[in-house]
Amino acid sequence: MKKILVLLLVLLGAALLEPRSRAHILDLAGPLGDRHRRGSAERALKRIAVDVQRAAARTGTYPTAGFDRWLTELDKSAKDPWGSAYYLEVSADSFVVGSPGPDERPRTGDDVRVTQPREHSAAGLGTALQPPAAPSVRLKKVDPWSVRDSASARARRTE
DSSP: OHHHHHHHHHHHHHHHHSHHHHHHHHHHHTHHHHHHHHHHHHHHHHHHHHHHHHHHHHHSSOOOTTHHHHHHHTTOOSBOTTSOBOEEEEOSSEEEEEEOTTTTOSSSTTOEEEEEEOOBOTTOSSOBOOOOOOOOOOOOOOOHHHHHHHHHHHHHHHO
């Protein structure tokens, strides 16, 4: 009986080494599997947050656009343990690296999130790094009299 138990434990250990079979085994494990996945996501997000902070200090911007592509360029997985893409949110004083969690919907209550304060620029100027600026729209100042005059001129041309 002991030999069979040892054999089963060895087979289970070998199966856990293979990523595809590990996912199936963890699905069967239920809550234990979710706890493992949550811990795995937290560890990955902490490492990603360090990389984001380093990139921001080096380049002066946060990699918000194309975040999943940026992760794959660093040889990091862009997917969380549930198969969803990680996300990055940047605010004025901090940034959040997150995983959608088991429900696979971002920004819900079961998300796994790591929040880090934004550090100052590498230049030592004491100014916080700024998130990418929104595109600005320039409005042309128009004199209302010239609009009316041009409209009346067009009307005269068509007569």
